[in-house]
Amino acid sequence: MTGLRVRPAEQADFPAVARLTVAAYEADGQLKGEHGYGAVLADVSTRAASGEVLVAVDEATDAVLGSVTFVLPGTRFAELSGPGEAEFRMLAVDPGAQGRGVGAALAQACVARATELGCVAVVICVRAGMALSAHRLYSRLGFVRAPEKDWSPAPGVDLLGLRLDLTRG
Template identity: 60%
Template sequence: MPVVVRPARPDELVAVGELTLAAYSADNGMTREHPYAATLLDADARAREAVLLVAVEADGRLLGTVTYVRPGTPFAEVGGPGEAEVRMLAVDPAARGAGVGRVLSDECVRRAREDGCAAVVLSSGSWMHAAHRLYGRMGFVRTPELDWSPRPDVDLLAFRLDL
C-alpha cells in the first residue's frame, strides 16, 4: 500500500486524536476515562506545539500519526539538548503490519537529521512490544537511565538512536 507522510491538516485533527486513542486502546485497553486519554485526543495541541504528522493512503484515508518534537519545545519529555523526540506513534489497528509505523518513524529520524540533532529519543509503554521491535530494527537502543513513570501504574521505557 503506498503511504504518504505529511503534516496533519486542521480538518483532520479530531480524526487524528480519535485514531491515537484507538491505537492505544488496542494496545492496552485505554478508555476515554483514562487520565492520558485527553492528551491523546488533543491533536490540536500537538499540531500547535510540535510537528504532528500523519500517514495517509492515496485516497486520503488516515492510517497513522506521530508527533515529532524538536529539542526544548513544550512536548519534550526525556530528550536533552540536541535530541529530538518521537511521541504518540499510533497506527490504526486495521493498518498494522503494513509498515505505517516504520514510515512515520523514518520521517521523524529524517527531520531530526535535517534539524541537526545528535539523537532521537522516545519513551514507549512497557506493554508496547510491537513498537519495541520496530525501534530495535531501526537501530534504537534501550536507554534505561531515561525510563520513567508518569503514574504509579504506567512504566515508560526509553530508547535512543544516535544520528
C-alpha cells in the first residue's frame, strides 16, 4: 500500500469519484439490470452530504484511485447498521488501479474511522456474485458472514451481510 494516501474527498474529486465508481461497478458486472443504481453511484454530492466520502490517492500524482462512502445508522445511505455500528458502501477501485491495495486501504480507513467514533462493529453488504477477490479482502480484514443482515434491494440482487466486531481485543 505504499504510495497511497486515504483522505476525505474534496468537491474537486467528485467527478473522478463518480467516473471510477461507475467504471468499477460496470467492470465487475454489478450494473446489469441495475434499476438506476449507476446514477446513485455517480451522485457523489448527495453521498458526501449524507456521510463521509473517502478517496485513496496516488501520493506521487494525487490521482484518485478509489473511493468509499462511510455512514452511520439512520443516515440516508445506511442500509444495515444498527445502534453502535458503522457501515461503508460503494467501495470502488479504478479498474486500472486494482491490485495495488487500494480497496484494502479504503476498508481499513473505514474501520479506523469507526473505531475513532467508538463504534462496536462495522457492517457491510456484498453482492452474492461479487468478485472472489473482494470476498477475500473482507475475510482478511476480519469480516464474517452475518446472515441476519442479508437482503435484496431489487429482484435478482442478493446482498450478503458481513460484520467486523470491533470490541474484541
